[in-house]
Amino acid sequence: MSESKLQLTLKTAKGTKDWADKDMVIRQHIFQTLTNIFKKHGAITIDTPVFELKEILQGKYGEDSKLIYDLKDQGGELCSLRYDLTVPFARFVAMNNLDKIKRYHIAKVYRRDQPAMTKGRMREFYQCDFDVAGTYDAMIPDSEVMSILVDGLTSLGIDDFKIKLNHRKILDGIFQIAGVKDEDIRKISSAVDKLDKASWEDVKKEITVEKGQSEAVADVIGKYVKLKGSLGEVIDTLQKDEGILANEKAMEGLEDIKLLKDYVESMEIDSYISFDLSLARGLDYYTGLIYEAVTAASAPPKDAEEKKEQALKAKSSKKNKKASKTGEEDDASAYVGVGSIAAGGRYDNLVAMFSEATGKKSAPQIPCVGVSFGVERIFSIIKARSNLDKISSVSTQVFVMAFGGGPEWNGLTKDRLRILKKLWDKGIEAEHMYKGKVNPRKQFDAAEKSGAQVAVILGKEEYLEQGKLRIKKLGPEYADDDGELVDAADFVQLVEKKLDEMKEANGGLDEITKLVKGI
Amino acid sequence: MSESKLQLTLKTAKGTKDWADKDMVIRQHIFQTLTNIFKKHGAITIDTPVFELKEILQGKYGEDSKLIYDLKDQGGELCSLRYDLTVPFARFVAMNNLDKIKRYHIAKVYRRDQPAMTKGRMREFYQCDFDVAGTYDAMIPDSEVMSILVDGLTSLGIDDFKIKLNHRKILDGIFQIAGVKDEDIRKISSAVDKLDKASWEDVKKEITVEKGQSEAVADVIGKYVKLKGSLGEVIDTLQKDEGILANEKAMEGLEDIKLLKDYVESMEIDSYISFDLSLARGLDYYTGLIYEAVTAASAPPKDAEEKKEQALKAKSSKKNKKASKTGEEDDASAYVGVGSIAAGGRYDNLVAMFSEATGKKSAPQIPCVGVSFGVERIFSIIKARSNLDKISSVSTQVFVMAFGGGPEWNGLTKDRLRILKKLWDKGIEAEHMYKGKVNPRKQFDAAEKSGAQVAVILGKEEYLEQGKLRIKKLGPEYADDDGELVDAADFVQLVEKKLDEMKEANGGLDEITKLVKGI
Incomplete structure (x- = not known):
């Protein structure tokens, strides 16, 4: 058994392939x-x-x-x-x-x-x-x-x-x-x-x-x-x-x-x-x-x-x-x-x-x-x-992040999940990093890779002490935009508004349609 | 060969089935x-x-x-x-x-x-x-x-x-x-x-x-x-x-x-x-x-x-x-x-x-x-x-018909195709009967079975002599509605308008969504 296992070649059968x-x-x-x-x-x-x-x-x-x-x-x-x-x-x-x-x-x-x-x-x-x-x-x-x-x-x-x-x-x-x-x-x-x-x-x-x-x-x-x-x-x-x-x-x-x-x-x-x-x-x-x-x-x-x-x-x-x-x-x-x-x-x-x-x-x-x-x-x-660079295989809209630090800080995982659940319930495509504590840089990198357009940020003091969330547009053109602080109670509406704005700026068409139509 | 053919049972393999x-x-x-x-x-x-x-x-x-x-x-x-x-x-x-x-x-x-x-x-x-x-x-x-x-x-x-x-x-x-x-x-x-x-x-x-x-x-x-x-x-x-x-x-x-x-x-x-x-x-x-x-x-x-x-x-x-x-x-x-x-x-x-x-x-x-x-x-x-009666497996919107008669009448097949092509080009789901000459009753029956909401009718004189089409809503509640006569040149717009009206009357939701949501 273990001998035959060593000879295993990882491949699909002849004439077949994976699609991804x-x-x-x-x-x-x-x-x-x-x-x-x-x-x-x-x-x-x-x-x-x-x-x-x-x-x-x-x-x-x-x-x-x-x-x-x-x-x-x-x-x-x-x-x-x-x-x-x-x-x-x-x-x-x-x-x-x-x-x-x-x-x-x-x-x-x-x-x-x-x-x-x-x-x-x-x-x-x-x-x-x-x-x-x-x-x-x-x-x-x-x-x-x-x-x-x-x-x-x-x-x-x-x-x-x-x-x-x-x-x-x-x-x-x-x-x-x-x-x-x-x-x-x-x-x-x-x-x-x-x-x-x-x-x-x-x-x-x-x-x-x-x-x-x-x-x-x-x-x-x-x-x-x-x-x-x-x-x-x-x-x-x-x-x-x-x-x-x-x-x-x-x-x-x-x-x-x-x-x-x-x-x-x-x-x-x-x-x-x-x-x-x-x-x-x-x-x-x-x-x-x-x-x-x-x-x-x-x-x-x-x-x-x-x-x-x-x-x-x-x-x-x-x-x-x-x-x-x-x-x-x-x-x-x-x-x-x-x-x-x-x-x-x-x-x-x-x-x-x-x-x-x-x-x-x-x-x-x-x-x-x-x-x-x-x-x-x-x-x-x-x-x-097609220009493959322009095609994205994921459709994430929002990335939820938690900023903070210190030995006491727990990464606000439970709070992130609470926020995410509210977004998912509204049909919004949302992700976060599957880590407890992680630094802001890594979270921004992950958000960029996911293609997300908007970040929802749980700042340590802002969120825990004032019940506020920061909502910020993502992308190089918004690097200087610090976003807005809103009440955690009704943040979803503002997220939807920002997503609509970015969709409009994008012509309202998805990438593949634009590619095929030669836009 | 022909003997074995006579023993063929038409079925799907055990444990498999067709879906339709x-x-x-x-x-x-x-x-x-x-x-x-x-x-x-x-x-x-x-x-x-x-x-x-x-x-x-x-x-x-x-x-x-x-x-x-x-x-x-x-x-x-x-x-x-x-x-x-x-x-x-x-x-x-x-x-x-x-x-x-x-x-x-x-x-x-x-x-x-x-x-x-x-x-x-x-x-x-x-x-x-x-x-x-x-x-x-x-x-x-x-x-x-x-x-x-x-x-x-x-x-x-x-x-x-x-x-x-x-x-x-x-x-x-x-x-x-x-x-x-x-x-x-x-x-x-x-x-x-x-x-x-x-x-x-x-x-x-x-x-x-x-x-x-x-x-x-x-x-x-x-x-x-x-x-x-x-x-x-x-x-x-x-x-x-x-x-x-x-x-x-x-x-x-x-x-x-x-x-x-x-x-x-x-x-x-x-x-x-x-x-x-x-x-x-x-x-x-x-x-x-x-x-x-x-x-x-x-x-x-x-x-x-x-x-x-x-x-x-x-x-x-x-x-x-x-x-x-x-x-x-x-x-x-x-x-x-x-x-x-x-x-x-x-x-x-x-x-x-x-x-x-x-x-x-x-x-x-x-x-x-x-x-x-x-x-x-x-x-x-x-x-x-689910209430299966309410689920329709087809999504036809428009049925194109030709009315007329007499030995000379050819059923206006070519004209129907011209009209249908204009509807299809606009993304409208449209059908007709695949017959040359056919009486109005049969066409209405076929339209009803297809689930179409609007009929586009080529009347013999109206269409051939005046270049006009009749556009009529379908369904028992519109039995007395004779529809409107419009120029064949720009009929698609009116069809779209009538479809919008009927969609609005229907609450804008498709049947399966309504069923699952219990509406």
């Missing part, structure tokens, strides 16, 4: 901002367990299923850690026989992936999901989800992004046109999905050599998946394409995209969208619209500068908007190769898959559409853009 | 209330991973270690789900070589216990922890933690509770006085810990028959652990006890308790405290003060009424206060047998245990003290006391 201090402040700001947006759209939140029955997760993630964490068999049910929040959500909807729900969920998910900390790829990470389940008219919830995606990122100060968008029905139609058999479609789709990181030559090789399709099949796929541009441009091209016109599935998808174009234009978020036929997304469960927001700024630190320059050269975020609106070439390639910061899509069959698996003969189809924000990557971007 | 709707609103209210209190005391929050290296958790929980969940060995490190938030906190402090930190952490923990849903005992459950690490003067942080415990429960509307309090040094002293060998102390302590559920006869049997102590040893232990009452009463008794006076360890503990008495009196929370020598707490790592808040109201539903009656008969919360202050008998027995709703203690060696395990020869001791709120049990109490 300013990082935590930034992350909580992200959660709060997104929560406020989700609520604006009438969503409620749910919380599902971190682990699910193993069979619930099985067969939902295609090739990625190998990344699922299992719990050890300690007797009883076999369980796995959730891989995303979408499958548990569908299980929840099916299990409760809901016919509709709009929900958001901010929680951790688990993937046994190769960690890449600098890219924000972890084994334990947060997802922030918003999903709409229910049978509605085409593209109405979908376009609202797109607007949430845009609102989410821009509210967090990120506006140099593009939403790559595609439709599974168009993609599947293309594979049919090319002559891919139905049972091969998902694996060819997952090869195409690599086009954001690999060249067409490499992907073609995977399609032909590894996945057994002919050169001719690959060439037809290649022709289509190179198409990208604004919604209007690509719709125009596809509407003239004879292959598409003759394919029922692709035409269904195209009808959706035309409707979506109207709706996103109504909400003036069309400029963010790049219709990109190479987007495939790995997960098996998508059935309709799919999308991914990418930004040059989410590149890893090493080559971030280069990518940023590249992106800036290609366009600024404002030029971007104009470019799409005037129909100029809409080149998302400056964003290629960096991770997506939000992604989602429509998955109409997942809930019914669960209902049917329980043996129900005619389980209702509950169509769903949603978006998931990549908090860790968004965090990296905001952190890189 | 009103339950979620209540739970989030608990989290927010406690967070605000923790922040008042200058605490920051940290987030540690859900799983730790297995060896980090080993040997920290005594007999309860068998309840730890392990992850399956899928290659790489062996990991376990965290059992509490305290051990990960100590690991964090040691790993980062911190000499002090005040932190709160609200997160899920995992125990392979026998679930008892009605008692709020789950395998996955939340803990809300506040801890102070650092070398400070005796009982100053400890008494602050007690005040946080009291503030937390009373702020949540629970004031019929008692804090059972003891000191590990006094308890260990008693075992020494009785003649228990040092190496047997922890296992005898864990037998004594069962006194809240079992009779002294049963515990004595465990001490003698199962754990091999003599009758005489058990009788001495029995004499002491029956002592309970106000701090003053039990201090008096112990100060006159020759066994205690002669035992160094017990006297150290007693000095702490005397100091604590002064401090909790200064903060006027002494009336909640019952000094109870039978409290032992199961966990190995405690070294000083230990405490547990218990309440009759946390009893399981079946016998809740009986327990409540019993408690009420014994005392009301106000009588309680008086009783302790005037030194009347302070009987916590009415609270016995029900689960604790908050608990904690001092653990001075846990951080050093981690530091030393890494091979450091002279790792500094970082003393810690903290409290953990039992959210699930607190939740059960609040839920039982």
